[in-house]
Amino acid sequence: MAEDDYLILPSPFDVAPGRVLLREPRDADPTVLEARLRAGTYEHPFVVDDGEHLMLYLGSIELIQTVMDKNDPQALMPGYSQAMMTFLLFNPQPRDILMVGLGGGALLKACRAQLPRARIEAVDVDPAVLGWRTLFQLPLDDARLAVSVGDGGAFVAAHRGEVDVLMIDAFDETGFAPSLDRHEFVANAHAALSARGLMVTNLAGPGAAYGEFLMAIREVFDDQLLVVPVRDDGNHVLLAFKDPSMRPVWHRAQRMAAALEARTKLALGRFVDDAQRIGWRRLPDTLWQAD
Structure with a gap:
């Protein structure tokens, strides 16, 4: 999609200077749109282009979803997106990956680049998010890639026992998607995984927003969990x-992290250090103190 297909305004945000790209008709009133952007009442995803990065926001400047380096569109920016790739330390060659929540597709592109033989299915509940697919240079669907619009809970429930990695990065304008903060979703996620499958989830905002999700994880997965803080x-x-016999072997994970860093831009070693410090099967207090 060409730049001409977007309505472009000067960014009204001090914290995000540059240009705002909107999927709005050319005859839309820019004054009204700017006021809604400032007030946080604009209900659609929008993009800020600061000249070096494209940043996808979900209706509010407080809810950034994806950052893409315009000079290196395939790179994962430091932060939680790199931490989500820690699954490679425990399953370096998954065959089937499901993603709930697409955003600008940074994780999809990373998985596609690192795991060209894996089949990837991704779903996002908001069709407006998929409207930015071309701008963020996501690949087209093919035999190993399928991107669709739909409910993440139903999407996961439709799979049984074949998913090696389930990636959850699902937020709406209020934060962590409330439809996923349920015992039923976690039980379906567990059932969707293969015998040695794993689920990796981005948690942001106050712990109360996903309290039921965490309690369900502990029960359904029998505390088979690791938490990676993102500094x-x-x-x-x-x-x-899912594997009840799984136990992290920290020196092996560190070697895997070093090997990945040597051939990619994924700096995962510090995440291993932090996870080891917190410990296997433990939820850190910082989860509940997040704001």
């Missing part, structure tokens, strides 16, 4: 493992 942005990434 760059205050998020936490949670990995839950």
Whole structure:
């Protein structure tokens, strides 16, 4: 999609200077749109282009979803998105990956680049999000890639026992998607995973927003979990493992992290250090203190 297909306004945000790209008719009133952007009442995803990065926001400047380096569109920016790739330390060659929540597709592109033989299915509940697919240079669907609009809960429930990695990065204008903060969703996620499958979830905002989700994880996955704090942005990434015999081997994970860093831009070693410090099967207090 060409730049001419967007309505472009000067950014009204001091914290995000540059240009705002909107999917609005050319005859839309820019004064009204600017006022809604400032007030946080604009109900659609929008993009800020600061000259070096494209940043996808979900209706509010407080809810950034994806950052893309315009000079290196395939790179994962530091922060939670890199931490989500820690699943590679425990399953370096997954065959089937499901993603709930697409955003600008940074994780999809990373998985596609690192795992060209894996089949990836991704779903987002908001059709407006998929409208930015071309701008963020996501690949087209093919035999190993399918991107669709739909409910994440129903999407996961439709799978049984074949998913090696389930990635959850699902937020709406209020924060962590409330439809996923339920015991039923976690039970379906567990059932969707293969025998050695794992679920990796981005947690952001106050712990109360996903309290039921965490309690369900502990029950359904029998505390087979690791939490990775993300120093760059205050998020936490949670990995839950279906295999009841799974135990992290820290020196092996460190070697895997070093090997990945040597051939990619994924700096995962510090995440291993932090997860080891917190410990296996433990939820850190910082989860509940997040704001």
